[in-house]
Amino acid sequence: MKLPFLTFLFLLCTGLLAQETYLVTINVDDAETREPLSYVSLQVLGTGEGGITDETGRWNIRLLKGGYTFVASFIGYGNDTLSVTIDEPQTLNIRLISASATLSTVTVTTNDARDRLERPLMGVERLNIKQIEALPLALGEVDVFKGLQLISGVSSAGEASNGLSVRGGTIDQNLLLLDGAPLFTPTHLFGLFSIFTPDAVGSVNLYRANIPARYGGRLASVVNVQTRSPNTRNFKLQGGIGLVSSRLAVEAPLTRDGRLQVLAAGRFGFNDFLFGLVERLRNTKSRFADGSLKLRYLANDKNIFTFSGFYSKDFYQIDLLNSFGGIVATSNQYDYKTLNGTMDWLRVINDRTSFLTKVISANHNPRILFPQEASDAVIEYGSGISYNAVEASLDYRSASGHHLSGGAQLVRYDLQPGQLDPGGSPAISFTELPAEQALELTFFAEDEWTVGEALTLSAGLRYTRFSQIGPGTLRSYEPGEELLEETLVGTTEVGAGTPLTTYDGFEPRLGLSLKLTDRLRFKAAYAVTRQYLQNIYNSTTPLPTSRWLLSNQHVVPQQANLFTAGFYQLLGDKGLEFSLEGYYRKIDNLLEYKPGADFFLDPTVETDVLQGQGQAYGFELGMTKTAGAVTSSVNYTYARVRNRVKGDNFNTTVNRGEWYNGYFDQPHTFNGTLGWDDGKTHRVGFNLVVQSNRPFTEPNGVIELDGNVVPLFLERNNARLPLYHRLDFSWTIHNPHMKKSRWVGDWTFTAYNIYGHRNAYNIYYLPRLGSGDEEVFLDSPLASYKLTIFGAPIVSLSYSFKFE
Structure with missing residues (x-):
């Protein structure tokens, strides 16, 4: 056996x-x-x-x-x-x-096409820094905004604009967040590129349809930028040297066990020598710096503490404009800075539940300096906005397919509308506008529910109570009369902490994703948004020093209702995606301005403000290939923006009370990108932009005043700038020696506007100079002149490195 x-x-x-x-x-x-x-x-x-x-x-x-x-x-x-x-x-x-990213919002969690297909979110785009780095950009600068502008429905006011327009919204209708803290002036170098420190950016989320319920305070969109978390046990160094700026980032553990880690990144630009190459700009100056700091402490397996800090500083001088607000100077010097900080405590209760507490502070302080001729006196105009908030939220994922989140937020706004310091000039008196304060209390809740294999729903509700508080002044005007200094009948002083004006309301957010086939989905969304904080300015794009205004007794919060629907399909197994999305946004209490409005040191801005109706509608068609050595995307957007302001008299009515084109009404936009990556050393990219340019106001005629011929403007946005188009190219050589090393370097060559098309940024009217570049206007002594920012190819070469 x-x-x-x-x-x-x-x-x-x-x-x-x-x-x-x-x-x-x-x-x-x-x-x-x-x-x-x-x-x-x-x-x-x-x-x-x-x-x-x-x-x-x-x-x-x-x-x-x-x-x-x-x-x-x-x-x-x-x-x-x-x-x-x-x-x-x-x-x-x-x-x-990251658990904090999972908690912070219902968001797209990966770049996988299948995941995007199945989530009940619409109008959501997610970029990481590697995607942005691959784009050919002006002056070789890695720029979040330029990356977003290649997405359908996102555009700028021009090549030197101070922000984004999303689906026809104005620039201040976007909530711009960096690690949860808002940014009020998000650009460097006259608005040419955004202020986000490139080596610190981890991800960029754009919400432009069913915005998650935790976000509010803006009408059009939310741009949520997250700095990357330090996740290393070793010392890392990276940076770069370029024509416009140089940058450096350090990432390292601060304790032997690696529980405390730091990421510090900075960028500095000194561009005076570039302007010196152009005779007309010889006295123009510009310098800027920004820096990001992130500390992450893993206390234990249940508690994580994170601190994020951001600082930005800009200075530029323009001597082509020597008069502002009636103050004459040898030049205008713009000096502004931002200082933000966020502290997070993430408490992981169990595998399904976590709790997040945030303390947020954001401060923006712009100044304009006016050096006086033949004198040491420098007149200074300054303003400021401060945002301080505390937020607590709970996140829970059930076994039955529900992803629940909810919480509360309390925000305090402190505004300094304007202060003028004579700086030793005897011709100017010290002037200071009264400070403004407000409190905003918000409760929010949201559920993303996987009902079955074919249906996923998201439902959110946001309730906000906004109060402008004292000390302050309530102004009363004659009933039924236009708001003018002449119709002001009395004022009432209100003490500190006492509400002057209060607004509140609910904002529902709904989303649906219905599976039609294994590769085809139908999605729909609805969102209500309100805006209590406005940036007021009398030009197409705001200056960094433009004034912020809280909703008050006479300026009612803007409100929007947004409807969106679309189809999304995967084609084959090569990462090919197709999308068709339509939208309609209706706006009440839209902010507009009287002709010739001037908000410089104006204590009664409501006398220059108008409110009306707005509508934005259109559709977006896109196709993207994300797999393989060759990647590409093509999208076409048809978008219209229409406004109407119908007041009681001529002064409070725009264009006879009829619908007219909004400032960012750009009906047709085509974006195309093409990239090739051999997976080893070479990466090549092209992008083509063709777009209907924005409206502008053309004179209806000319009149003679005191012997001078001046243009007469009777209608607003009654003409359109010529078609905008450009082609860009980039070539990156990664690790040219092709050797494994602790030091890896990349060379990047970019050409912006390859064929040098002179796109119009604006058209203005002056007496004919006889230069040959002008066009005669109505057989008058006036001529129209086209202002171009980049009228020739912009070529740059930069070097980036990483050391570990």
């Missing part, structure tokens, strides 16, 4: 040993930054096998043929599972999402 038994045992062991095993390599990285995550815990369910990733984010295991489920978990990140069939050696990738 012993021999048969031993023979059977031998054969069994031989069979088991003969079973082939396969090497499985798992790479784990951060979903936003694509940085490898070291020391991540991995388990193979049902086997008892497990381990942790090494310093490069890699783990190896040998497994028999069969089906397996891997679970990855890491403090500060949500758990992730991956189910696969192993029948050959494989390399698998797991991308973990």
Whole structure:
């Protein structure tokens, strides 16, 4: 009996040993930054096998043929599972999402086409810094805004604008957030590019349809930029040198156990020498700096503390404009800075529940300096806005398919509308406008519910109570009369903390995703938004020093109702996506201005403000290929913006009370991008932009005043600038030596506006100069002149490096 038994045992062991095993390599990285995550815990369910990733984010295991489920978990990140069939050696990738990012909003969690197809979100776009770096950009600067402007429905006022227009909205109708703190002047260098420190940017989320309920206070969109979290056990250094700016970033652990980590990044630009190359701009000056700091402390497996800080400083001088607000100077010098800070405490209660507390501070302080001729006196005009908030929110994922979130936020606004310091000039008196204050209390709740395989819903509700508080002044005007200084009948002083005016209301947010086929989805969304804070200015794009205004007794909050619907389809297995989305936004209490409005040191701005109706509508058609060595995207947008202001008399009515084109009415836009990446050394990209240009106001005629011929403007936005178009190119050579090294360098060559088209930024009217560039206007002594920002190709070369 012993021999048969031993023979059977031998054969069994031989069979088991003969079973082939396969090497499985798992790479784990951060979903936003694509940085490898070291020391991540991995388990193979049902086997008892497990381990942790090494310093490069890699783990190896040998497994028999069969089906397996891997679970990855890491403090500060949500758990992730991956189910696969192993029948050959494989390399698998797991991308973990930061727990704070998961909690902060219902958002697109990956760039996977399938994920975007199935989520009940519309009008959501997500970019990471690697995508933005691949774009050919002006002056070689890595720029968040220029990346967003290649998305359908997003445009700028021109090549030197101070922000974005999203689906026809004005620039101040976008909520711009950096780690939860708002930004009030988001650009450098006369508005040429955004202020976000490139080496610190982790991800960019744009919401322009069913905006998550936790966000509010703007009508058109939310741009939420997150700095990347330091996730390294080693010292890292990266930066770059370019024509416009140089930058440097450091990332390192601050404690031996790696629980406290830091990311510090800065950028500095000194561009006076560039303007000196152009005779007309010889006395123009510009310099800027920005910096980001992020500290992350993993106290234990349940508590994570994060501090984010941001600082930005700009100075530029223009001597082509030497008069402002009636003050004559040798030049205008603009000097403004931003200082923001955010503190987060993430409490992970269990695998399904987490709690986040945030303290936010944002401060913006702009100045204009007026040096006086033949004198040491410098007149200074300054203003400021301060935003301080505390927020608490809870996030819960149920086993039944619900993702619930909710919380509350309290915000205090402090505005200094304007102060004029004579700076030693005897011709100017000290002037200071009264400060303005407000409190905003918000409650919000949201649920994303997977009803079944074919239907996913999202429903949110936001309630806000806004109060302008004292000390302040209530002004009363004659009933039924136009608001003018002449109709002001009395004022009432209100003490500190006492409400002057209060507004409140509910803002529902709804979303739906319906599966029609395995690759085709229908989505629809509805959102109500209100805006209590306005940027008022009397030009197309605001200056950094333009005035902010709280809703008050006479300026009612703007309100929008947005309806969106569309189809989304995956085509084949090559990462090809198709989308068709339509929208309609109706605006009440739209902010407009009387002709010739001037808000400089004006204590009664309501006398120059008008409010009316607005509507924006259109559709967006897009196709994107994201897989393979060649990637591309093509999108076409048809978009209209119409406004109507119908007052009681001529002064309070615009264009006879009829509908007229809004400032960002740009009916046709085509964007196309094409990229090639060999996966080793070379990356080449093109982008083409063709767009209907924005409206402008053309004179209806001319009149003679005191012997001078001046243009007569009777209608607003009654003409349109010529068609805008340009082609850009970029070529990046990664690690030219093609050797593995701790130091890796990239060279990037960019050409912006390759064929040098002279796109019109504006058209203005002056007496004919006889230069040959003008067009005669109505057989009068006036001529129209076209202002161009980039009338020739802009070529640049930059060098970027990483050291680890």
